[in-house]
Amino acid sequence: MRPVWKGMLSFGLVNVPVTLYKATRSKTISFNQLRKSDFSRIQYKRVAGDGAEVPASEIVKGYKLSEDRYVVISDTDLESIAPKASRQIEISDFVKLDEIDNRYYDSSYYLVPDQGAGKAYALLLQGMTEANVVGIAKFVLRNKEYLAAIRPADNIITLSTMLFADEIVSAKELENDLPSNVDLSEKELNMAKTLIDSLITSFDPSKYQNEYHKQVMAMIETKAGNEMTVSTPVDTSPYFADLMSALEASMAAIKKTEAKKKSTRKPKSKSA
The missing domain is CATH 2.40.290.10 (Ku70; Chain: A; Domain 2)
Structure with a gap:
């Protein structure tokens, strides 16, 4: 390294x-822009407001003060500080x-x-x-x-x-977008706590995969081999009309999963 x-x-x-x-x-995937007809790479030119192309030697740095006012800063200015x-x-x-x-x-x-x-x-x-x-x-x-x-x-x-x-953006800048004066019933809060407690585990970063990155790379490899497969993702996330329904359904799903795990475990063999 x-x-x-x-x-x-x-x-x-x-x-x-x-x-x-x-x-x-970094696991970011970057794409180049190509012309559709022959796949030649798109290049960009630096142009001024009048449309004229500007060579690199004629370009300076400017800090915008208002719509038509700039302070020009040279490399020497920046080097000095x-x-x-x-x-x-x-x-x-x-x-x-x-x-x-x-x-x-x-x-x-x-x-x-x-x-x-x-x-x-x-x-x-x-x-x-x-x-x-x-x-x-x-x-x-x-x-x-x-x-x-x-x-x-x-x-x-x-x-x-x-x-x-x-x-750091202060949370106060978003306080108008945050919920306020929300009444939470004891039943709702207890159900939420129970749900949270049931999901507490040790943090294992390897458990969480970048699925989108893997899917994009798999698609690229497939297309590179002149094969094309299209799969339609299925949205399995339920829609709930209210908070209590979501909490109760989450708890039921967890209990169902735990029961399924228990039923699939092999019974320990008894010693002779």
């Missing part, structure tokens, strides 16, 4: 040489894991110790694990400054880039 960044992870006076690797792989490239991730604070709202987490990476840094790395990893804390740091990656959360997971130190506070 190709490293993304190399440098020093530090807390207090302890420095740990580390390498940063991406912890995720760009964060200085750094090979340091310095943990400034440790906070309790449950104090961080999950909305702040963005992209995930692994921090791997460089040669000779094993002991210091293990010290930080175990220390954070036992204290159940997350390290908060800032660092520069590809000329951009990031806020980051350093935390242990599966015997490795992970780094999650984080959104800044002003990037």
Whole structure:
């Protein structure tokens, strides 16, 4: 795997040489646009408001102030205020894991110790694990400054880039779209709690598959082999007229499934 960044992870006076690797792989499927008649690839030209094509050398960056007013920003302007490239991730604070709202987490990476840094790395990893804390740091990656959360997971130190506070949309902005003054009967609430309790299990991420991605890839492979199959998905989701009906039907379905599982289990053989 190709490293993304190399440098020093530090807390207090302890420095740990580390390498940063991406912890995720994108599963996005992208398509090119083609001309239907001969499948030649569509290309785009940069044109101005008058329709004239503009060469790359004539294009500048502009920040829109109003419909016909822009502030022109040059590459030199941006370079003058760009964060200085750094090979340091310095943990400034440790906070309790449950104090961080999950909305702040963005992209995930692994921090791997460089040669000779094993002991210091293990010290930080175990220390954070036992204290159940997350390290908060800032660092520069590809000329951009990031806020980051350093935390242990599966015997490795992970780094999650984080959104800044002003990037989080407050729930108050949507309060007019949220239900208010809703009367819930005790029967409805108890039924909902029972349903929720019956569905509680341990989280197993491998249990959840990207079915759409698999179907698209299967279709592509089939069409690439000059074979075409069309399947019509069947909507099996029931429609319920009211909340109680939905809760009761969900409970009945779960009980039916559990009863079916019990009936299909083989009885244990009796020992002679």
